[in-house]
Amino acid sequence: MSRRVLVVGLRMTGLATARALAAGGDAVTVVEERPGQSGYAERAAEVRAAGVGLVESPAPEDWAGLVAASDLVVPSPGVAPGHPVLAAAAAAGVPVRGDVDLAVASAEVPVCVVTGTNGKTTVTTLIAAMLEASGVRAPAAGNIGWALLDALRVPMDVLVAEVSSFQLHTTTTTFTPRVAVLLNVADDHLDWHGSFEAYADAKARCFRFQGPDDLLVFNADDPVVARLAATAPGRRIPCSTAPDATEGYRILDGHLVTPTAAPIVAVTDLPMRAPHDLANALAASAAALDLGANPEGVRAALRSATRLHHRVEPIGETRGVRFIDDSKATNPHATLTALSGFDRVVLIAGGRNKGLDLGVLGGGAGRLVGVVAIGDAAGEVETALAAEVPTVRAASMRAAVRTAAGMAAAGDVVLLSPACASFDWYGSYEERGEDFRAEVEALIAEGHA
Secondary structure (H helix, E strand, O other), rough: OEEEEEEOOOOOOHHHHHHHHHHHHEEEEEOOOOOOOOHHHHHHHHHHOOOOOOEEOOEEEEEHHHHHHHEEEOOOOOOOOOOOOHHHHHOOOOOOOOOOHHHHHHOOOOEEEEEEOOHHHHHHHHHHHHHHHHHOOOOOOOOOOOHHHHHHHOOOEEEEEEHHHHHHHHOOOOOOOOOOOOOOOOOOOOHHHHHHHHHHHHHHOOOOOOOOOOOEEEEEOOHHHHHHHHHOOEEEEEEEEEEEEOOOOEEEEEEOOOOOOOOEEEHHHHHHHHHHHHHHHHHHHHHHHHOOOOOOHHHHHHHHOOOOOOOOEEEEEEEOEEEEEEOOOOOOHHHHHHHHOOOOOOEEOOOOOOOOOHHHHHHHHHEEEEEEEEEOOOHHHHHHHOOOOOOEEEHHHHHHHHHHHHHOOOOOOOEEOOEEEEOOOOHHHHHHHHHHHHHHOOOHHHOOO
């Protein structure tokens, strides 16, 4: 039976949602509040050609009528909880479902979802690589950059999906992934969710509606994750890098091992061995093996794993100083994780804070020899660290790189790990990381640090 569906937003997710629902026979209307972004004209032309209605720049009072004329509201992930469309839907009793909710409900293959404050993309990519190396067709999609409803159009045996708290916020009881992976939960996106409790609750929705035979893979070393996992309705497998761990996927006698202590791979065979790398490898192995990967495929993927761009990515070295791009670190937890892998660091941090307490960066002060504060949150970075570490401000990435190089000595690391979003100076963390790379390469070309 055809539904009247209101899709909010016409970027990647909105386009995929409108395309899939219209193809399925639904009567779809898309609302775009800010038309005119890059590629918008092409997206608008596509949905119109598919018979989808398009409403641009609605007035606040228009939302009630748009919702009243609908049987279902599908907001894009960026639609915040306080948006008037959600209030109108609640008042009218119109159901709200996100695109990942629709995709998981309609998938004809097992779905694995991966979430956490940090590490989602790495683990999603690893699981897909392990399955592919085992002969299982397993595209990686979702928040990684490919809308799930689009991904479902290609042949596959398993769908591996990175899901954010924004996407999980609009899931319903139909969201029953075969495997859910919960990596860690630390302060992030509090400006969007309103509180840490609401943020953690959104993360827990990755497993909340699973059945008794479904699996939750969880990081037992994260106290918030462990607390949430205790409420999971299905099977549970813990992962731990703690030296005294005796259950689940863990490290034993220098090897990553399964719950039965069967060795997966020697730690010395892994190209990335920082504590968070090992935690990610354990979680990915647990999920992939449950989904049909074989030990050989898992080992092959782990041995060939490389760092993704802008995630503790080495950029270059000059005069004994290494430069590392961790622009993806948009919260303090990610920055502290990156710092844990180095002994002496000049940190470049700041940007647009997301309502988080940057004071926790002080926990990494013992590894810092200097700090360069940038962006809108430069003052907050100074407040967090200046009492313990020499801290200066920079008004551009060029100035930040050169100032940090001047503070570093041979053997030190200059680390861009901002603990903040990029949207003060840049359009994305990728753009910020590329600017950092360009400035580092220019510095190296000049032959001094």
